[in-house]
Amino acid sequence: MDITKVLPEECLSLIVSLTSPRDACRSSLVSHSFRLAADSDAVWDRFLPSDWLQNISDSDSDLSSVQELSSLSSKQIFLRLCGNGVLLNNGTLLFSLGKESGKKLYVIGARRLAISWGDTPSYWKWKSLQESRFPEVAELKIVWWFEVKGKIESKLLSPNTTYAAYLVFKFINSTAYNRIVGFDRRVQAGIGYEGTVLLGGQKRKVLLDPPTKKKRKKVHVPRDRGDGWKEVEIGRIFIEDGDDGNVAFYVQELNPHNSKGGLIIEGIEFRPQVSR
Template sequence: MDFTRILPEECLSLIISLTSPADACRSATVCPALRSAVDSDAVWEKFLPRDYRSIILESSSSSLLLSLGKKDLYFHLSSHPILIQNGTVSFQLEKRSGKKCYMLGARALSIIWGDTPAYWTWKSQPDSRFPEVAELKLVWWLDVKGKIETRILSPNTNYAAYLVFKLKYRHTIGFRRRTVGLNVDIDGITLREERRVSLDSRDEPEYVRERGAEWMEVEMGEFFNENGYDGTVEFSLKEIDTSYHKRGLIIEGIEIKPKDIGS
């Protein structure tokens, strides 16, 4: 018996909305009779985060985005990060699951001596999603921190934080064959031992990965956001060995995104 001929579209939409975005798209491919139900706003409204409207209202393109159908909005947010919080943070959806992803731009980070032109400079970068990135001119003490509230992340989700950066290889000093410390803390509690990783992909290509437009990413650590309680996760990049100076690092931001999303 073909249940798609018996159940009204509203019931089909409700059933599909209890699955996942990936399953919904797969259902429409396997069973063309479900396509109308799969495309309905009722389905994709369930896949969008509950607070998606308030997030979108922080964007300069909020009117355009909120005029889209729910399915179109979902796929737009999964393919095009939107800038919020005065252009210092980006928001995106993980395409297969609909989980929330954020990137803290360099301006949303705490960078020691970041406002001292002799040490750091701020500039626009055509291939960055943010208006400004931070370029390291010269420091001995490298200390960069970012934080995010767990309540704005998706609950019951395993997240990982990634430093997104570039090295100007012809002008880089202090990173080849040297490591930096990477940490993730929740409410001041370090989740695991500090990671020591070289940011130069020639040293540790298994850890430093390309992500397009010559930007690189390295995992800083991971954490499980169980119930989205009112806590704070802090991420840090630190190297305080003052026996050598460092330069040539460009920081776009720290990205927080779900890890181990099944295929």
């Protein structure tokens, strides 16, 4: 029996809306009736976070971008936010959606981070890169005290969701005058709720420039993202419904005898983890 001849489009839309964005896209290939149902606003409104427009409108986003999104169908909005996302707060924060879950994803650009000595030109250089999602990235010339810190409001993130935080970075093209140094040693990373210490958080050791691909116990190493950048997980945190306050994080290596240089930071990405 062809259920599309028995059930009205509204019922088909309700059924599809109880699945996932991926399943909805697959359903649209079944038949013409399923395509009409699966592409409807009734389905994709369920996949979009209820406060997506507020998140964008309350920030310093480009007004034309907000107007453009508001004129699209719910499916088009979802796909647009899963793609390039929207830059907020004068180009220092990127908002997008996870394509499999519709949960919110944020990338905190380098300009929004607290980087020790970051405004000292002899230590750090700010520049634009074509492959970056942000107008500026931070390039480390040389420091002995390496510390990158930041925070994000927990209410911005999707509730009842585990988030992994990643440092997104790359290294310079090493020359005789510009070298990668100091990151073949472990750095410490942490994440948790803001306080005098990271409350209830976790700490871990991270190796940004491992000398070989040999696995190391209890040390987290980077992976290539496929977009010209590397990422390394610096920690995870579960966001409960109703959580308030700030999620804080840091990456640091404070050995004054170990000079460090050659690192380029794009930002910190908070990515929802999807159960498989």
